[in-house]
Amino acid sequence: MSEATVPSPTPAPEAGTPATAVRSKTLTVPSLMLLLFAVFSSAGGQIMLKHGMKGAAAAAHGGGSVVLRAATSPWVVLGLLVFAVSAVAWMTTLATVPLSIAYPFNALGYLLIVLAGATVLHERTSLWTWGGSLLVVVGLITVMAGQRR
Numbered sequence: 001m002s003e004a005t006v007p008s009p010t011p012a013p014e015a016g017t018p019a020t021a022v023r024s025k026t027l028t029v030p031s032l033m034l035l036l037f038a039v040f041s042s043a044g045g046q047i048m049l050k051h052g053m054k055g056a057a058a059a060a061h062g063g064g065s066v067v068l069r070a071a072t073s074p075w076v077v078l079g080l081l082v083f084a085v086s087a088v089a090w091m092t093t094l095a096t097v098p099l100s101i102a103y104p105f106n107a108l109g110y111l112l113i114v115l116a117g118a119t120v121l122h123e124r125t126s127l128w129t130w131g132g133s134l135l136v137v138v139g140l141i142t143v144m145a146g147q148r149r
Contacts, residue, residue, distance in 0.1 A: 027147075031097050038089035039105050041082055043112035047120060048079030054121075101147055107140040 027035075052075030060066040070076045093102055114133045117123040 027097060027101055031093065034089055035093045035097060035102055035105050036108075038086050038093055039109045040112065041086035041089060042106075043109045043116065045079045045081075045083030045086055046109075046113055047116045048075050048082060050079075050117070050121060052076035052079055101144075104140045104143040107136040110136050 052073040053070060056066055056069035056073050056076065059069045090102075111133045114125060114129060118125045
């Protein structure tokens with residue numbers, strides 16, 4: 001075999017470069033806390049938006065624009081602000097945590113929203129909804145167990 005056909009090894013990224021920051025396969029406690037904050041605040045923002053839009057839609061039935069009612073609803077505005085904060089936390093998380101580790105945590109958001117929908121917004125849920133939510137959480141646990149190897 002000639003030297004021209006032997007591929008040269010790919011050099012490792014230099015320490016401190018973005019490639020090395022995201023390559024970490026371990027989830028540090030600060031990264032985990034930021035990730036959980038992003039998920040919980042996203043779910044909280046969604047619940048606030050739903051609550052505000054329910055009120056805006058009810059108020060608009062008497063006449064007027066749903067969009068105008070939503071734009072002036074404190075719950076909608078607060079929900080959008082909380083959701084924006086969660087987006088910044090999510091982007092910050094993605095700067096240090098691989099997507100294959102971070103993204104499955106969104107499954108917790110589904111469970112939180114179902115829980116809050118049933119308890120805070122008094123929405124009806126079925127056993128199928130709870131069963132599906134449980135399966136999503138089992139999926140999260142499965143993905144995280146695979147990451148530990």
